Amino acid sequence: MSKRIDVSDLNVYYGDFLAVEGVTMAVEARSVTAFIGPSGCGKSTFIRTLNRLHEVVPGTRVEGKVLLDGQDLYGPAVDPVVVRRQIGMVFQRPNPFPTMSLRDNVLAGIKLNNSRMRKSEADDVVERSLRGANLWNEAKDRLDTPGSGLSGGQQQRLCIARAIAVEPDVLLMDEPCSALDPISTLAIEDLIAELKENYTIVIVTHNMQQAARVSDRTAFFNIAGTGQPGKLIEMDDTTKIFTNPGEKATEDYVSGRFG
Numbered sequence: 573m574s575k576r577i578d579v580s581d582l583n584v585y586y587g588d589f590l591a592v593e594g595v596t597m598a599v600e601a602r603s604v605t606a607f608i609g610p611s612g613c614g615k616s617t618f619i620r621t622l623n624r625l626h627e628v629v630p631g632t633r634v635e636g637k638v639l640l641d642g643q644d645l646y647g648p649a650v651d652p653v654v655v656r657r658q659i660g661m662v663f664q665r666p667n668p669f670p671t672m673s674l675r676d677n678v679l680a681g682i683k684l685n686n687s688r689m690r691k692s693e694a695d696d697v698v699e700r701s702l703r704g705a706n707l708w709n710e711a712k713d714r715l716d717t718p719g720s721g722l723s724g725g726q727q728q729r730l731c732i733a734r735a736i737a738v739e740p741d742v743l744l745m746d747e748p749c750s751a752l753d754p755i756s757t758l759a760i761e762d763l764i765a766e767l768k769e770n771y772t773i774v775i776v777t778h779n780m781q782q783a784a785r786v787s788d789r790t791a792f793f794n795i796a797g798t799g800q801p802g803k804l805i806e807m808d809d810t811t812k813i814f815t816n817p818g819e820k821a822t823e824d825y826v827s828g829r830f831g
């Protein structure tokens with residue numbers, strides 16, 4: 573079940589340092605939204621606030637609101653672990669559990685969530701998730717071999733399979749292709765296009781072509797200087813951002829004049 577995200581006036585702090593200031597945006601369900609912007613503008617920090625993953629760093633806090641289909645993710649009764657189940661994340665470096673089998677990697681999130689399931693049910697989840705991540709054909713004959721035995725691109729697809737196994741509403745991807753070769757990158761991009769039918773996807777990327785290829789909407793973040801907070805400069809349809817952005821800073825960035 574794909575859901576929308578509405579962020580209003582979000583500030584993110586590391587201790588006293590205001591890293592991201594005043595972000596308001598809507599992320600539509602069943603769409604791909606790309607976050608772009610120069611290094612240090614707060615893309616990773618901000619994307620982590622969408623599933624409260626920033627909270628694993630002590631001293632972080634947010635002001636403002638993040639709603640998932642209207643539900644306040646920062647409400648007093650909300651368990652961040654449940655939020656992370658609803659909103660999954662894939663990271664820059666593929667991070668499968670290296671000694672765990674492919675099968676157990678896919679099931680890891682489900683086991684963490686304490687769901688008990690029959691073997692046949694687990695087999696179904698493994699197959700559905702690996703098919704969903706376009707890894708089934710390569711993985712089906714080696715489900716009991718360790719995750720570390722896969723190539724980098726396969727490991728990243730395994731991580732995507734692990735993320736979708738718990739049937740999240742949203743999938744966050746923080747530079748998911750930056751450690752991958754061009755062929756594996758294209759495989760992940762194709763996969764993102766397929767996953768969009770069922771999930772809301774947010775992807776941080778430094779690769780302009782990738783943002784243009786995979787996303788429906790693009791959000792450009794910028795930073796005025798070291799020690800300043802990152803800000804959302806503009807968000808619009810990807811074609812508009814890349815052909816006729818509203819702000820000069822966006823145009824300079826997407827045309828490679830800085831950043």
Ligand SMILES: Nc1ncnc2c1ncn2[C@@H]1O[C@H](COP(=O)(O)OP(=O)(O)OP(=O)(O)O)[C@@H](O)[C@H]1O
Pocket residue numbers: 586589591609610611612613614615616617618629799802
């Ligand atoms: N754990 C942390 N503690 C303190 N400050 C941090 C921490 N992580 C990031 N920051 C700071 O927050 C700001 C935003 O960093 P962030 O990594 O979110 O930017 P980014 O746009 O994702 O950069 P990049 O494109 O280089 O990955 C930077 O000034 C960074 O130094």
